[in-house]
Amino acid sequence: MTVDDTRRDPGIPVAAGREERSPDPRFVPIPPEAEERSSDPRFVPIPPEAEERFSDSRFVTIPPEAEEALPPADTVTGKLGRAFFRRLPVWPLVEFLSKKKVPRHRHSFWYTIGSMALFFLVVQIVTGVLLMVYYSPSQPWSSVQRIVMEIPFGGLLRSIHHWSANLMLLALFVHLFSTFFMKAYRPPRELTWLTGLALLGTTMFLGFSGYLLPWDDLSFFATRVGISELEKMPLLGTWIAGLARGGPDVTVDTIGRFYPLHVVVLPLLLLAVLSVHLFFVQVQGVSEPDSFRALPPEQKRYHRFFSEYLVNEIPIWMALAALLVALSALFPRVLAPEADPAAAAPEGIKPEWYFMVPFQMLKLFPGSLELLGMALTGLIPVLFLVVPFVDRSVPADRRGRVATRVGVAFLVYLVAMTVWGMVS
Amino acid sequence: MNYPVWDVPFLGAGMVVAIIAIIHVLISHFAIGGGALLFVAELWSDRQPDGERIREWLHKYATFFLVYTTVFGAMTGVGIWFSIQLASPEGTSLLIHQFVFAWAIEWVLFLVELTLLYLYYYGWRKNSRRLQVALAGLYFVIAWGSLFVINGILTFMLTPGGWTIENRDMAAGFFNPGYLPSLLIRTLVMFLVAGLGGLLVAARLEEEGGLKERIVVFCSRWVLPAALLLPGLSYWYWKTLPSNTARLMAAGATGLGGGRLEVMTLFAVAAGVAGTLLVLGSLLYQVRPRALGVAGAMALFVVAQIGFLGGEFARELARKPYVIYDTLYSNSLWKHKAAEAGYRQQPYLSLTRWDPDVVPLTPQHGEWAFRLQCASCHTRSGYRGIIPRTESWTPLSGFKWLETMDQQGVPPPFVGTAEDRAAISSYIQSLHGKNVGAAEILAEAQADGRRRSDGGETREVMP
Numbered sequence A: 001m002t003v004d005d006t007r008r009d010p011g012i013p014v015a016a017g018r019e020e021r022s023p024d025p026r027f028v029p030i031p032p033e034a035e036e037r038s039s040d041p042r043f044v045p046i047p048p049e050a051e052e053r054f055s056d057s058r059f060v061t062i063p064p065e066a067e068e069a070l071p072p073a074d075t076v077t078g079k080l081g082r083a084f085f086r087r088l089p090v091w092p093l094v095e096f097l098s099k100k101k102v103p104r105h106r107h108s109f110w111y112t113i114g115s116m117a118l119f120f121l122v123v124q125i126v127t128g129v130l131l132m133v134y135y136s137p138s139q140p141w142s143s144v145q146r147i148v149m150e151i152p153f154g155g156l157l158r159s160i161h162h163w164s165a166n167l168m169l170l171a172l173f174v175h176l177f178s179t180f181f182m183k184a185y186r187p188p189r190e191l192t193w194l195t196g197l198a199l200l201g202t203t204m205f206l207g208f209s210g211y212l213l214p215w216d217d218l219s220f221f222a223t224r225v226g227i228s229e230l231e232k233m234p235l236l237g238t239w240i241a242g243l244a245r246g247g248p249d250v251t252v253d254t255i256g257r258f259y260p261l262h263v264v265v266l267p268l269l270l271l272a273v274l275s276v277h278l279f280f281v282q283v284q285g286v287s288e289p290d291s292f293r294a295l296p297p298e299q300k301r302y303h304r305f306f307s308e309y310l311v312n313e314i315p316i317w318m319a320l321a322a323l324l325v326a327l328s329a330l331f332p333r334v335l336a337p338e339a340d341p342a343a344a345a346p347e348g349i350k351p352e353w354y355f356m357v358p359f360q361m362l363k364l365f366p367g368s369l370e371l372l373g374m375a376l377t378g379l380i381p382v383l384f385l386v387v388p389f390v391d392r393s394v395p396a397d398r399r400g401r402v403a404t405r406v407g408v409a410f411l412v413y414l415v416a417m418t419v420w421g422m423v424s
Numbered sequence B: 001m002n003y004p005v006w007d008v009p010f011l012g013a014g015m016v017v018a019i020i021a022i023i024h025v026l027i028s029h030f031a032i033g034g035g036a037l038l039f040v041a042e043l044w045s046d047r048q049p050d051g052e053r054i055r056e057w058l059h060k061y062a063t064f065f066l067v068y069t070t071v072f073g074a075m076t077g078v079g080i081w082f083s084i085q086l087a088s089p090e091g092t093s094l095l096i097h098q099f100v101f102a103w104a105i106e107w108v109l110f111l112v113e114l115t116l117l118y119l120y121y122y123g124w125r126k127n128s129r130r131l132q133v134a135l136a137g138l139y140f141v142i143a144w145g146s147l148f149v150i151n152g153i154l155t156f157m158l159t160p161g162g163w164t165i166e167n168r169d170m171a172a173g174f175f176n177p178g179y180l181p182s183l184l185i186r187t188l189v190m191f192l193v194a195g196l197g198g199l200l201v202a203a204r205l206e207e208e209g210g211l212k213e214r215i216v217v218f219c220s221r222w223v224l225p226a227a228l229l230l231p232g233l234s235y236w237y238w239k240t241l242p243s244n245t246a247r248l249m250a251a252g253a254t255g256l257g258g259g260r261l262e263v264m265t266l267f268a269v270a271a272g273v274a275g276t277l278l279v280l281g282s283l284l285y286q287v288r289p290r291a292l293g294v295a296g297a298m299a300l301f302v303v304a305q306i307g308f309l310g311g312e313f314a315r316e317l318a319r320k321p322y323v324i325y326d327t328l329y330s331n332s333l334w335k336h337k338a339a340e341a342g343y344r345q346q347p348y349l350s351l352t353r354w355d356p357d358v359v360p361l362t363p364q365h366g367e368w369a370f371r372l373q374c375a376s377c378h379t380r381s382g383y384r385g386i387i388p389r390t391e392s393w394t395p396l397s398g399f400k401w402l403e404t405m406d407q408q409g410v411p412p413p414f415v416g417t418a419e420d421r422a423a424i425s426s427y428i429q430s431l432h433g434k435n436v437g438a439a440e441i442l443a444e445a446q447a448d449g450r451r452r453s454d455g456g457e458t459r460e461v462m463p
Helices: A003-008 A032-038 A048-054 A064-069 A076-087 A091-098 A108-134 A140-149 A154-181 A190-212 A217-231 A237-245 A252-284 A305-330 A353-364 A367-390 A398-423 B013-047 B051-087 B089-098 B100-122 B129-158 B170-174 B179-202 B211-240 B243-254 B262-287 B294-318 B335-339 B363-373 B395-403 B418-431 B438-454
Strands: A101-104 A301-304 B322-324
Touching: A064 A091, A091 A305, A101 A108, A101 A305, A108 A140, A108 A154, A108 A252, A108 A305, A140 A154, A154 A190, A154 A305, A154 A353, A154 A367, A154 A398, A190 A217, A190 A252, A190 A353, A190 A367, A217 A237, A217 A353, A237 A252, A301 A305, A305 B262, A305 B294, A353 A367, A353 A398, A367 A398, B013 B051, B013 B100, B013 B129, B013 B179, B013 B211, B013 B294, B051 B089, B051 B100, B051 B179, B051 B211, B089 B100, B089 B129, B089 B322, B100 B129, B100 B170, B129 B170, B129 B179, B129 B322, B179 B211, B179 B262, B179 B294, B211 B262, B243 B262, B243 B294, B262 B294, B363 B418, B363 B438, B395 B418, B395 B438, B418 B438
Parallel strands: none
Antiparallel strands: A101 A301
């Protein structure tokens, strides 16, 4: 029997003479061909060109500006900093960011709204992951009930997730309109604007998909109504609705679809689009309103982004964090009774406020007018999508002023419809 | 408003008191801590080469301080009196009568406090340095004295200690178990708030010659005593809470309370979170004083306001269902009276101070009984709304629930006859849009009772 045989089949008894050398036949010495292989010339010496590459000037030297900016070489941070920049040639990036400025003017506050939305997103991810620990899509309602009733701080987490979702959407809408009125969508920032719209859309879908997951009365019927409105859409409506529900009605199979959408697909999409959005913002800087741009250079005042501006964001995030906890204490998210698909829909089922406009429009255009209502609702995103290609002039010209007026009308319309939908 | 019952839609009377109170409490803590800051900053500025410029900032601080504490403090302070006596006339009356001397002292202190503040502020240019320092110091001592007094009354409501309705021992009620930890906690918190106010005023300074940095560091240090001592003091305070309250609060955290009263715990958590964030925020500016901007400083103030909301709400809720712990329920029912034989079986409306004189078993009967006996704690559909809480009620189950409502944990015992219960149950049905007459419910209940005694059945457990 050869060594190789033994290795292949541990069940075969080992010859007596071998035993002392290797008590366990499975652990025989390295076979000669393996021994040989390890001395394979491909694996042994570092090839000279690699040696060279490592000493490539890009990787070794620290630019003199960096050397200056870092703490002294004999301190721990100084050593770490040098080690870092010796390995990663990112000094130009650091330099770029350290020069980044944020304009200071009367409307500066609005710049913060985007970072507020970002903060809420972080809260959503953290609380969402924690909720996933106990949520089970096969027993949606009872697992949520367990989170609320039994799991320490489970009810709090759920309420925070709920409030943070709503405030994130609110922040996004405010961000949308504040950038709109600052005319930040104009060249060269069209793509920032478009990715921003995509982020808003994705977040709304996140809200829609998450709303069903607790499987209580409210969420079930609101989702059922929502999807059946979608169904009325011409051409693709039936197909989309069927795909979303996984059948002719909302069932546990729908959760099977919404859950992975809510926790994997949409968040990944959101993060991907967000990185593009933030990349643009970082590279191009925030836009300046015309009034600021018109100032003579000596009157333009700026905050340095690192760390002056950023440090002042932190207390704002803190206030938001405290606000989330306070809202969750004042208005905890209650879990309604488990959904009963056979029961009649409770009266006055309404979508969440951020879907109130299409809902209200469909109420206003009943029966055969429904398509008209849908078309009008569909116009809203279209108008936002085209505005950067229509209003392009800096400083604003006539078109710019028209865009502002349309924006004001839009804002009034959206708020009025939402409030109307909520109180009626 | 429906005199003599203050029926506030959606919020409830208690909530209105609470909203005014949390605004007032932040201001009043600032009013005392800020005095300490004025005093210390006066001394500090004397030792600095650029003391004049520090005092320029201090003057801005004093202006903000004066306007904020006297105008808004006075408005909300009066607002509290106005609202508590509407929300709980019995409780207010007890507090006034029990602590007459304390109140008298308190108002004298307020008067002196205000006088000193005006002397200090309007003497800014005229007074000597020594006089200014003395006025600031004296202001702080007197203002802190007003805390010393009010703290006894506030803590009495939750932990009356050796005070009972029979002995009416004012000293025992005043220096109750919660007195000392609460006094220390509030003192540290007011230093913290004073520092935050300082940051708010310093945020507008232009950064030149390191002055802003020094002032910001000076102000942010005021958080340190609270940061170091509050955890321990909070534990002490927690230990003085009635065991029942402490148990409920802990159950709220673990969910063992079945969601019941979890709100109290949530508010305590909110206070803890806000406190921690304030410490971190202040330390942030200690490290990066130059960065301080108005938005950041305001945000910290918002955090403080939320912290007060959490702390004060938790304290208020800890007392539920009482206004004076273990003595007087929120709906002006005295515990010792409820315990008297036969008291609870009397017709309810005849016991109230303002008998609305309605015909028994009419819808008005139910509505008035609800207003007088339930509305001090429950709104209809808003805060602690009765509608969501009675979703599963039938006319009969509601009638029975009321009879034993004090056995459900928190609510107070029911006072009134079977007619009262039928009337309230009928009223609650009407809130759900169902029209079931009180007389019908009463008949149904009587039939049910007979059936039960005929069948020799034992009392059924409530659903």
